[in-house]
Amino acid sequence: MRAVFKRELMSYCYNPMAYILIGLFILLSSVFFVINLYGANGDFLWNLEMMRFILVFIIPILTMRILAEDRKTGTEVLLITSPVSLTGVVLGKFFAAFVVFLAMTVITFVYPIILVAFGASITPPLIGAYAGFILIGASLISVGVFASSLTENQVIAAVISFMSLLIIWVIEPIGYSLGGIFSTILNWLSVFSRYNDFAAGILNISSIVYLISFTAVFLFLTIRVIERRRWSQG
């Protein structure tokens, strides 16, 4: 797993795509931050809430080549015929993408620090909101990794994961508009609505467990997809 992780991270470093994505992410989050400042709002939570939505666009591009490319160029043969387990390969790749996402997130620490310099304070909701943001990011990355395992075409992988993330995003609003029991169920299912607990400063174990399980399930499905393809074709 370590070897795959290292190589994947290196590949992010060598390719312009990761830098473009990080740049885009910073640009958009800065725009939100400036809007925040114009509203004379010292609360950074609103910012993080908006940044969640940027992930819907950024993560499909971050993860699109992660498995699709190996299949296209034939390096999948090397990975599968080497004495590394398939789980190790998928986890290594997932963590590489996750680390890039963490790097993006860490850069945005600069905004709350600016706010603190002007008198705001670091509150439990802020720390909670970041923890929630990171866990949601992990969940979305696992969906992206899964989409990338479905095809050898990176563009198709990106489209599949973008559509999936969009669906995951609209679950919450749909729940609200339906109301009643649907609202409760969809709200519970929604990855994004899990953020609200964190942002309220509540460390809800069920939310943490839900997000980690969500990630694990998609990574498990990814392994199954690759395994199944090995059996059905050459």
Next chain:
Amino acid sequence: MIEIQNLTKVYGQIKAVNNISFTVEKGEILGFLGPNGAGKTTTMNIITGYIPSTEGTVKVNGYDIMEDPKEVKKRIGYMPEQPPLYMDMTVKDFLDFVSDLKMVDRKKKRSQISDIMELVKITHVKDRLIKNLSKGYKQRVGLAQALIGSPDVLILDEPTVGLDPVQIIEIRKLIKALGKEHTIILSSHILPEVSAVCERVVIINRGEIAAIDTPENLSKGLGTVSKLSVTIAGPRSSVIGHIKEIYGVKYVEASSQKDKDVFTYVVESDKDLDIRRPLFFAMAKAGYPILELKSIGMSLEDIFLQLTTEEKEVH
């Protein structure tokens, strides 16, 4: 070293590999020969654990690929037809990654990589990105990748495809040299390659084994006649008349004229009859000197065509 028993692979309706069995001894170079689509790559993919078989077993050094995939994979270096290279890495970084992947001891890693780079002659391009290398160099990096971790078994799928003649000769030499320390299975649809490099040949056609033998035995064992090419000085019709009188000669024909009254004849005789001695004495008696005499074995090319078109069973 490698035991393959009743290997079968079915894709939907198609039997890509049908009940193949053979063994490869330690230190042997085995050629895997067959037309395109015969099932060579499928068989190799199964041996290396890339795809599972539908039926049958593959054992490497006693370990079953289905039961102990990790042990088998540790012992095999695989170079697929399309070398598995990460184009965005430099040669050195890539080999470093493969070493980690194959769990090479950290202390040995560096010296092993430089030895292998030296062996396949890629040391001078070690800092270049793989995507900028020529086809021949990519092929060598592919071979280097298979050598990492010093596996007992090397499986090379069409190792010389797409190379220029000079590179082909170099790679063949390299494979022969590697055969001293590794057990090698090499696939090819190019016949001279197999006869030049391999000690034993498996001819495969439509997923089934058509023949297994040494290249020499294959060329001896087939056909019903043995052929001689003989150059004799003497008037053509008289020479042919004398040759025809020899017991066992079935057919004789002057194939080319070398000089005035010097012809090369092709003589066919019964397979198990050696007519070289009677031929010599007959010509000596008639006073026609033999200038050249050699037997024409069937080339692998002929055997291959015969086996794959008539599907004649030899073994």
